[in-house]
Amino acid sequence: MAQQLAKLEMKNIVKEFPGVKALSDVQLSLYPGEVHALMGENGAGKSTLIKVLTGVYSIDQGTVTLEGKQVSINSPLKAQELGISTVYQEVNLCSNLSVTENIFIGREIKKYGRLAWKEMNQHAEKLLERLQLNIDVTKLLSSYSVAIQQMVAIARALNVSAKILILDEPTSSLDRDEVQQLFAVMRQLKKDGLAIVFVSHFLDQIYEITDRLTVLRNGEWIGEYKTEAIDRMELVSKMIGKDLAELEAISSKTTDISQSDTLESMLQANEVGLNGKISPFDLELRKGEIYGLAGLLGSGRTEMARVLFGADKADKGKMTINGKDVHFTTPRSAILNKIGFCSENRKTEGIIPELTVRENMILAIQSVYGWFRYLSRAKQMKIAEEYIQLLNIRPANPEQLIKNLSGGNQQKVMLARWLVTNPDLLILDEPTRGIDIGAKTEIMKLMTHLSKENKSILFISSEIEEILRTCDRIAVLRDRKKVQEFDNDRELTQQDLMKEMAGGM
């Protein structure tokens, strides 16, 4: 491939934010018909590189050449005009518009001088069908889950005759089938001669779909490799900058099923449900167990978690915690009962963008204390520093505004917010979304650690292996209904789960 003329060359790119050198002397070259991975830990600078390329940020230094010509891309609009189509890491669509509008806005189909809604709706449906998604495209985007929004964003990017397609962690909230659909489409596009940039923290996916990869570490360019020519260990060591020996040590620490031995019940839900959101279900959580929720996109896992947490008020059923009847009307009442909930949608339901990392971390514990018992500044700092270290959050500055952190690091702060409250039950909805491998194992470890301390965890993930690896028991949801519950003994396989998730054949 290297003999071909590069479609895109980025050379000596430097980008600095106040106090952070996000990119220093980075390069990237893209060839037609290849899928190129950007690899690196959370905060390595992948998203920044993409934003610099697409004109969201201005470049401090360096050059960009497109098909041999030097270009200056100063806005996403310009990037689009040059044939670069992008899906950014956070879903950046307008949730107040319909799915169709989100796909077509900016390049609407017109007929007789007016927008042709009918045609656009049909087109949109077709596009989504290509991704095996059947939804009502006239409904507002906000009525769909993050995963579907992510698919819509991808559909939007596919809807242009682009030369370069950039996908920043498109798979972070998709489940296996959706990922395969996406890959099928990517392969097709590759054949058509597109150059695709792909970011993901899943090594399997990288090895499955990419041809070459560029590794970044702390904003620095480490190298460019053929995917087939570099093995996993080596790749990881390049990413985290530790040599192979050290890595061996880390990987051997893989977690195991926690296997709680108590059978003491912590939370019991009896026929709890919410009309239109989740059918009534029974659920028992024991002390010290990790309970997994498996299901396909839109199967109702998030809904179940929200009802348990009181984020949506259950309209039927009964709940008891440690034998005591409880009735959650607000998240606050759940928190006061020592429950924590880490939402899957960190952008709208997680971070408080205008506040600092420290303030975001102590928010939940402070709300438990109430506003009179204000944690002293010193205590806050101590907490913040402790968790920054524990979760390896970068930059390690508690006074940084959280909106300026990379996606993965924001996720870690969210996790820290709940760990600080030391909850008896921690509900984690896709906590590993967008988190790099190192941190992921770290989080798994944390979960097992918590369960050893007799805390319960409700764990939602689209990664079946993750669930299998960590959970004591697993419930499968389908069509917003709890359909099956498994004990995670050695015999349970991915196949069993997937069968149940898909329809129990």
Next chain:
Amino acid sequence: MKTKLFWPIIVLILILVINLFFDRSFFSIELRNGHLTGSLIDILNRGAPLILISIGMTLVIATKGIDLSVGSIIAMSGAIGAMTVADTASEGSGPLWMAIGLSLIICLVVGGWNGLLVSRVGVQPIVATLILMVAGRGIAQLITGGQITTVYYEPYSFIGGGYLLTLPFSVFIVAFVFLMAVLLTRKTALGLFIESVGSNADASRLAGINSKNIMLMVYMFSGLCAGVAGLILSSNVMSADGNNAGLWFELDAILAVVIGGTSLMGGRFYLMGTVIGALIIQSLTTTIYSIGVPAETNLVVKALVVLVVCLLQSAEFRRKVFGIGKVKPTGEQKGREGVTLS
């Protein structure tokens, strides 16, 4: 915080210095029959009501709200206060406390009403408070019977016209309210909660903050501040004017808040900035009066000053005009991109 205050302070100083050209003794402060007098003291004294309602407005705006009713609450509070003591001939302080208590309680209730509409009924703040903006003035006039009632009860004048330790008493009121606001918001977690609710209400709810109560409280506080301001204004002229008291104050207050660096999009708030913003507006008004600007051009001058202040605070503007950005490009960029990108 430091940088947020820098430009407003510069503008304030500029306005004061302009005065110096017209009046050499502008900065002088002297002791006259036991009272400190001077233009600077006057500005503080006259600006007291505006500073007060701006402080309340700051917290409301920090929750992404807005309170248009403060002007009318001023009228109501003044009317209640003045009518309570209107027929009093005695010199004792009983009626005074009665007047203060009554009007503040009612203003608290009225603010709570706004808060309920916003937080519980879910009405958009601008409309919710518009109701009282219209009706409040009517209520004030109802109380005064449409008259401008003059008060002859001496102690009443102390609130807005009295002196304590050679300084106008209203200055102490402002200082007290300001300190209370700072203490409540910065020494307890209230400030954090307010900023959190204003920045992302959904996420705050999920973090266990009772956003509804925070909003309720903030509107009550704003009502209270307006109530105090109303008492000062009415006591200062010893009368109650339901129709004109506090007219268009809400706009000046919002202006003061924004000049002080608090964004109307909610989130971070800066009480000190607000006070400086209010002082800018007040000094501007006083300056216009004393340097003899023709009455019909008042508004144009005001518009231009507002624009200049806002432009100076805009990082983009400074970069383009002063070229500050050239030296430190990324530093300047943060302001903008930081807001829009996560």
Next chain:
Amino acid sequence: ACGSTDESSGNGENTDNGTEQTAEDTKPEETNSDTEEKESDDQSAEKLVIGFSQVGAESEWRTANTKSIQNAIKDAGHELKFSDAQQKQENQIKAIRSFITQKVDAIVFSPVVETGFETVLREAKDAGIPVFLVDRAVDVDDDSLWVTFLGSDFVEEGRKAGNWLVEEMADQEGPVNIVELQGTVGSAPAIDRKQGFEEIVSKEDKFEIIKSQTGDFTRAKGKEVMEAFLKSDGENIDVLYSHNYDMAIGAIQAIEEYGLKPGEDIKIIGVDAVRGAFEAMADGKMNVTIECNPLFGPQLVELIEKHAAGGEIEKRIAVEESMYTMDQAEELLPTRKY
């Protein structure tokens, strides 16, 4: 009208108002009781529906005016449709239009501004409803659109103020420094009272208006502006001319707080002979007040009834007004109704 924050301008040159008329009667109350009785005797036969569109309730003067007209209409046994325009011309036009659809027998209104009523007045004329203007005129060429205009003359009030000052200062050496507190920018009383006053004082060189700023007709603003004046000109100020009583009161407070004696160190001329002005004069804090009489309800009802009965009515009827000085204050105070 007097000391209102409402919006209007140039009262034209209706100079047929006269000081001579005011001499006849200085006690408005007398007129009231007289006319009221007369009405009920003469024309109680027909019950009329009268639509009254008032400017607003922006000042004490206005409230007194509203009450006087409302009571007069009700006392005469007619039905009143009252509408308050909240100081907005649009509202007033809407109200008149609505009176037309409600088919009232007569429309009474105090125009917020003197321009802009032609269309709606024509509609009223087409519907055959007589219109009576009170307090302010409208600027319409076709004077068949209304029956009569009953009200005061602001320019003349300004002149009276000027004349008093010229006389008072006759043997004073110049320069005489005057500060002026204007009404709301653009409002008719503010423009006219300024104009009438300037007309007189500009004839003599020794008078100089050193500062002129709006106090929005309110006490609080009047005080604030006066404070600023005192700061910059202090003892140089000899005379204060205030477009209404409220601002004068605010200014008096400012002067006292500054340490000067209102009425002595600074002569004070105010318009609106409301009760409070007499109190201030009795206390020696105000030198002169020019009357602007709001109590012409009975006079108005009489006109309406006369018109309904087919009588001829003059196009311009002036309200009795006068000027009072400090010396008269004590004596007149108990007789003031508003």
Next chain:
Amino acid sequence: MNRLSLDYKQLPLVATISLFVLMFSFGSLRYTGFFSTQVFLNLFINNAFLIVIAVGMTFVIVSGGIDLSVGSVIALTSMVTASLTMEAQLSPFIVVPISLLVGTVLGVIQGALIHFYNLQPFIVTLAGMFLARGLSYMISVETIAIDHPFFNFMANSQIPVPGGNFISISVVIALIVVFIAMFVAHFTKFGRNVYAIGGSEQSAMLMGLPVARTKILIYTLSGFCASLAGLIFTFYMLSGYGLHANGMELDTIAAVVIGGTLLTGGAGYVAGSVVGVLILGIIQTIIVFEGTLSSWWTKIAIGALLLLFIVLQRVIVWRSEKKHANG
């Protein structure tokens, strides 16, 4: 699929219209002479200018901004129109375009300041509000009456409608503006961009929409509408005056928000704003028909009716949202 079918999004709009009908019926039952076509048409005649600014304001608010300058622009336009016609004796063919430019230019400047210097719309347009009113005082503090055949014609012509009733030319202009605006909002790219920016300016930018151009255009459009409304207002009043339309920006915002537009941006309908204007109009009409309210009771009544209306609107929306969730 069919965009005309009743959509869940359009709920506030439907609620508003039903409440309007309710209020009209209430008036009709209570007051004789209320239930007539002319009373209904008068709502349009008396509020034509408000409809026009509300249309412009709808775009601004949907985009997440606000425009406080509109009331003052009306005053300035009326002043410019009057002084050019009466003092400079220019022909209406010159005066009208110049007047329309007044607000448009101010709108461009405001939009540019808001976008390029990242200033808050509230403050920029507040300054615009002071400026426009200040400028009209500087032209003259007195009112200038207009006596010109063209303006008299525009002001006094009555267009008959069936049933012996009539409307004014201004109503026709306003309705044309409304229809164009509805088309622009829903069937042009610009319209969709406005909604997108209101939903999330950042996302709109990342989606490659022309944010700068659209934003400036929005304020220009609002300025233009304000000027056009100023002209209509001038027809209505036949005069120019610096104090015209004092505080009208708040009426406009209220009308738009009552019409179901979210002040936070991203959702709303032009048609809703028109109904919002009619609601404000009918509140006033009811008060005039009542005919016994003192000044202060008038204010209190306006507030109370506004409250009643808003609470009912919330209740309707709530209940249907629940139904929607359950269905």
